[in-house]
Amino acid sequence: MHNAKILIKKYFEQQSFVDSDIESFNNFIEKRLQEIIDGNKYIEPTIIPQNVDDFKIRLDKIDVAKPEIIEADGSKRAIYPSEARLRKISYASPVYIEVSSHINGVQRETFRSQICNMPIMIKSKYCHLHGMSRDELIEKGEDPDDPGGYFIINGTEKVLVNIEDLAPNTFMISKDKIGPSQFVGKLFSEQGSFKIPHTIERMKDGIFYLSFTRVKRLPIIMIIKALGLLKDEDIMRFVSSEKQYDEVLINLYEFVDVKNQDDAADWVAKRIGIVQSKEIRLERMYEILDKYLLPNIGTKKEDRLIKAYNLCKMIKKYIVVSNGEVGLDDKDHYMNKKLKASGDLLADLFMVNLKLLINDILYNFQRIVKRGKFPSVKVIIREKLLTSRMYSSMATGNWAGGRKGVSQRVARINFLDMLSHLQRVVSPLSVTQENFEARELHATHLGRLCPIETPEGTNIGLRKNMALLSSISGDSDYEETIKLLKNLGLKTIK
DSSP, rough: OOOHHHHHHHHHHOOOOTHHHHHHHIIIIIIHHHHHHHHHHEEOOOOTTTTOSEEEEEEEEEEOOOOEEOOOSOEEEEOHHHHHHTTTTTOOOEEEEEEEEEEEEEEEEEEEEEEEEEETTTTTSSSSTOOOOOHHHOOOOOOOOOOOOEEEEEEEEEEEEEEEEETTTTTEEEOOSSSSEEEEEEEEETTTEEEEEEEEEETTTOOOEEEETTTEEEEHHHHHTTTTOOHHHHHHHHOSOOOOHHHHHHHHHHHHTOHHHHHHHHHHHHHOOOSHHHHHHHHHHHHHHHHHHSSOOOOOGHHHHHHHHHHHHHHHHHHHHHTTOOOOOOSSSSSGGGEEEEEHHHHHHHHHHHHHHHHHHHHHHHHHHTTTTTHHHHHHHHHHHHHHHHHHHHHOOOOOTSSSSSEEEOOOHHHHHHHHTTEEEESSTTTTTTHHHHHHHOOOGTTBBBBSSSSSSTTTTTTTETTTTTOOOOOOOHHHHHHHHHHTOOOOOO
């Protein structure tokens, strides 16, 4: 017992309750910000000066400074959290980005511009308090036992509440009480700013149908053939190499005449209402298949076959579940959940608002070009736009995607209440609906979520708290995972 006490004491001397949240924020600043910029690298105006054939604005390296303040006389200096609280100002850092303009493929102006002020999490790597000793913290007017993990917006301490969501890119099958299909397979494919729901159903005619974006209930075999997997034998083999399923044979027999990839794509294009000439029809269809069908696998032409293989595996899972060989997926199992911490939430917010900033840059550029002038890109970037929108979301709690109450004022009733608030996990399900299964204590919560702490009343089971010793693991390194699986015997599909 004595040893256990020493171990627990040592653990809390070295670890903070909010380490996972701080790690998530650090990852957002160090990696995610640059990934978001790389995903929106080129800005191409449609209206350009007459003497120019090609004009692009390119966004390059992004970097974040330490929190600072610009005083009324224009001087800049570092700001500490205690001063931000007392003066009712935001604890934030300027974000700089390298921008260049390219005329007819030749780089013209290159400059470094501030695009916004980013709120900084207390005790994160980019906070002035990071790495300070107890005495130094006291000197700066801070409580040395304060764990950090929150933000200061207009002098108010705000915490971003962890949001519990279904894991993206995971194919799950549930039983449908109403609707034409007894079993429904669902997958949310997430890549960058895309989050696209995919649904697989089997109707009474025995045909498997796939729905995603504009494609509503189209035979999955035709989509597999449009992706380039044409031989019926190959489709059968990729569904299952050990056993031939009659359900698949029915589907293959129905569309046995289609032997060409373009014919399959054209057939699908006509069904979703693309009515232009065949060349344009095919081009638009392939663009839909590349961009919006399973974008998590890839958005390039060479990814099409891999997408077809994945659809075959989904058909197999659907068949074995509907035949009762394998049980239904449990949505409440924590293997099928993902927690969105501060870094993920800020990434969502930054991504949406960056798109607005890009549209604003395009609008300003094209407006000046219409007047017969050629503007400098430096003049048309409005840094206040991104800053004000991010501050507004963090002050009100109204988040990208229509979520409310994401940002909350830190409860300071007592120290334990504050720790509880920083560890909070909220489910996006409606509090007015029953959702009995989601509210129940699941066996996989133990050790991850506190089995006791949840409010009475309508929020019961939907508002939870992380267990004291739990931590959130970040996204694993893709290359490392593939390398590990290959060492265990994973073979690449040829």
